[in-house]
Amino acid sequence: HLSIRRQRQMCIRDRFNSEADMPLYAERGSDLLERLRQVKTVPDIAQIQIIKNRLWNGPHAIVAWYASLLGHAWVGQGMGDARVSELAERLIRQEVAPALVAEYPQMAEVVSRFAEAFLERCKTSFKDPCARVGRDPLRKLQRNERILSSIDLARKHGIATPALAFGAALAIHHALQCEDDKDQEARAIRQVYRDNHTSVEAVLTHDSDCNGKRFPGLDPITDAQLITAISDAFRQYPQRDMATRRDDLCIGA
DSSP states (O other): OOOHHHHHHHOBOOTTOOOTTSOEEEESOOHHHHHOTTEEEESOHHHHHHHHIIIIIHHHHHHHHHHHHTTOSBHHHHHTSHHHHHHHHHIIIIIIHHHHHHHOGGGHHHHHHHHHHHHHHHHTOTTOBHHHHTOOHHHHTSTTSTTHHHHHHHHHTTOOOHHHHHHHHHHHHHHHHOOOTTOHHHHHHHHHHHHTTSOHHHHHHOOEEETTEEEOOOOTTTTHHHHHHHHHHHHHSOGGGSOSOGGGTOOOO
16 A cells, blocks of 8 residues: 555645646655556656646746736736736746657656646636735745746757746735735845835845745856846836726735
8 A cells, every 4th residue: 555645745736726627646656646547657757747847837936926007907818818827828828838748758758737727727816816826926936946946947949038037026015015904925026126115136136034934046157147137137127017996906814
């Protein structure tokens, strides 16, 4: 019999997508699991976790930040805005998914399945508040987290990442506009931005302590190219697209 711990390691179904047509993935090696029709076995379950995190978690936050800035309260509502849906499509189809396929060519079918599921799920997420999805922007901008790690992987394979850089810039814009007092990380970003004369570079390179957690910033020298890309995207963000009703931008949940 498989231990509970082992079963948890081997089977993944994320709460963001629990549709019936999405299989459970399990690491190969159990005759029992091989016989279950709803379970798809793979050589390395860690690769499934990476694919899921890159395709869902990073783009999910970016979609929420953009939708919120444009005045939408829910992810599904935001996906009805062509600007948001076009960004989501670009993120998935031209940047994140191609990078994952380049890194794990044997997992191309899995990447495609997760990519399509993500986009379809976002379109119907009318009970998925942007405020909840967009929380904790400081953590989501860490080097080993969902967005910047996807940029690193794409660049490793020669794939340009303007949408991901724009997504990272949206995290800062969202934090600057956020009025949710519960989001301490957004407040920390605002403080650094103001203390450094509205410097995006200062936000990206600042070593922060927030809510008992340490958040190291990017290195000004080794990460110079990445810092420049995000900073440029931040400054190019069309201010006219930002919603004028501030109470719609960031609602605590």
